[in-house]
Amino acid sequence: MNKPLISIFIALIISVLFMTEVSAAKFYRFTDAAGKKVVSSTLPPEISQLGYDIVNEMGVVLEKVAPRKTQQQLMEEFKNKAKIEKERQRLIEQQQLDFILINSYTDISDIERARDNELFAKDRDINLLKQYILRLTRQLEDAQARAARDERLGKEISQKILDEVDGFKELIKREKDEVDVVEKLKVSTNERYSVSIARFSELKAAEQLRRFSPGELPIDDSQTVIYNCTSNENCDLAWQAGLLYASENSTTELAWTNKSTIMMRKPKKDHDISIMVTKVNSDNDKESRFVLEVRCNKTQAGEELCQSEIVDTIKKGFIPFIKLTIQRNSGKSTDKLR
Numbered sequence: 001m002n003k004p005l006i007s008i009f010i011a012l013i014i015s016v017l018f019m020t021e022v023s024a025a026k027f028y029r030f031t032d033a034a035g036k037k038v039v040s041s042t043l044p045p046e047i048s049q050l051g052y053d054i055v056n057e058m059g060v061v062l063e064k065v066a067p068r069k070t071q072q073q074l075m076e077e078f079k080n081k082a083k084i085e086k087e088r089q090r091l092i093e094q095q096q097l098d099f100i101l102i103n104s105y106t107d108i109s110d111i112e113r114a115r116d117n118e119l120f121a122k123d124r125d126i127n128l129l130k131q132y133i134l135r136l137t138r139q140l141e142d143a144q145a146r147a148a149r150d151e152r153l154g155k156e157i158s159q160k161i162l163d164e165v166d167g168f169k170e171l172i173k174r175e176k177d178e179v180d181v182v183e184k185l186k187v188s189t190n191e192r193y194s195v196s197i198a199r200f201s202e203l204k205a206a207e208q209l210r211r212f213s214p215g216e217l218p219i220d221d222s223q224t225v226i227y228n229c230t231s232n233e234n235c236d237l238a239w240q241a242g243l244l245y246a247s248e249n250s251t252t253e254l255a256w257t258n259k260s261t262i263m264m265r266k267p268k269k270d271h272d273i274s275i276m277v278t279k280v281n282s283d284n285d286k287e288s289r290f291v292l293e294v295r296c297n298k299t300q301a302g303e304e305l306c307q308s309e310i311v312d313t314i315k316k317g318f319i320p321f322i323k324l325t326i327q328r329n330s331g332k333s334t335d336k337l338r
Contacts, residue, residue, distance in 0.1 A: 026062065029053040101200050108197055108276070109298055112266050115193035122186050126179055133175045140168035198261040205278040205291035225292040225315050227322060234326050235288045239279065241325035242290055242318075246275040249314045270301035273311065292318050 028043040030052035039059075043052065051067035069077070105111050143164040147157045208224050229235045243262050247254060250264040252274045257263070262277040274295040281288050294314060296306035305311060 025057050027055050027057065029055050029059075029061075098199070098203060101196060102203055105200060107204075108200060108295070109266065111193060111197050111200060115189065118189055118193075119186060122182050122189065126182050129175050129179050129182070133172055133179075136168050136172045136175065140165065140172065143168060194256060197263070198258065201261055201263070201276060201278045201293075202280060205280050205289075208291055209280060209289055225318050227290040227292070227319050228287065229290070230287050235279075237326045237329050238290065238322045241322045242277040242292070244325075245318060245321050246277055246292075249273070249317075250275045267295055267297040267302060270297050270299055271305065272297055272302070273305065273314070275314070290322075 027039050027041055028047075029037065029039045030043070030047045030050070032038050032047075039055065048065075049068045052065050053061050054063040054065065055061050105114075143161055147161045147165065150157050150161070209226065227238070229238050239262075243257055246262050246264055251272050252265040252267060255263045255265045260279045262275075264274045264276065267274045276293045276295065278291045278293070279288050280291065292315070294306060294311050296302035296311070
């Protein structure tokens with residue numbers, strides 16, 4: 001190869017290397033303390049904490065480096081992650097409880113029966129404790145009477161009698177404290193079963209709703225009526241109307257009511273009629289459905305009552321009553337009949 005060709009070849013190699021180096025050149029673009037945009041081949045240490053862009057010689061952004069998070073931002077991020085994780089765990093636990101609940105009971109009467117059995121056992125424990133307290137009280141009174149007799153006779157009260165008095169007082173106090181503990185357990189048991197019943201009714205109501213497609217009226221061979229409302233304001237009025245309707249048409253008194261359940265006490269006699277209304281919100285919370293269920297006593301006479309014209313009239317009157325209540329209070333109704 002002659003010298004001119006060698007020179008040209010070397011020049012080409014040098015040119016390629018130079019172009020590669022130039023194309024690989026990187027610059028830092030950032031905002032300085034005065035608020036001006038700066039492009040530099042070096043990055044000041046204080047800027048590295050504030051965020052910057054890496055650009056080429058044409059100003060094309062090759063990489064964006066975010067500002068380093070402050071301690072407060074890191075703490076907030078940690079709290080948010082912990083909150084999200086806590087909510088995730090709550091949902092998992094709720095799903096597990098729902099699975100147990102829906103597979104352990106066939107209807108609300110089963111839950112009420114389990115609650116009543118548990119409360120009965122606690123009442124029995126309380127009665128036993130009170131009987132024991134009564135026996136201890138009599139023994140205390142006997143010991144106090146012996147002490148009083150010795151005192152009247154001018155005798156020194158024996159240490160044995162004094163110890164008996166103190167011992168009985170201590171035992172009585174301990175047993176009374178135990179009665180208080182069991183009484184509190186009764187309250188917590190009632191609350192626990194109330195939550196279970198409310199949740200069970202929500203799950204069952206949602207199950208009922210899944211049986212019907214939009215716009216379809218339920219051909220109802222159960223004791224269920226479904227009412228659909230699409231206005232938050234009207235839903236609030238409808239919920240109050242549902243509470244009034246349940247109170248006026250049930251023969252049993254109100255057991256409890258909250259934002260999702262209206263429940264009258266369970267029927268105990270053959271002529272008892274108990275109404276429950278459950279509110280199920282849609283996924284987007286823009287629509288609510290009320291599921292009304294009529295319950296009768298679990299006897300042949302009670303079942304016949306639930307199939308009677310009396311109950312049928314109660315069921316048919318639920319939706320018109322709500323619509324009329326809304327019209328009287330708002331002058332209009334955008335609610336729909338399911």
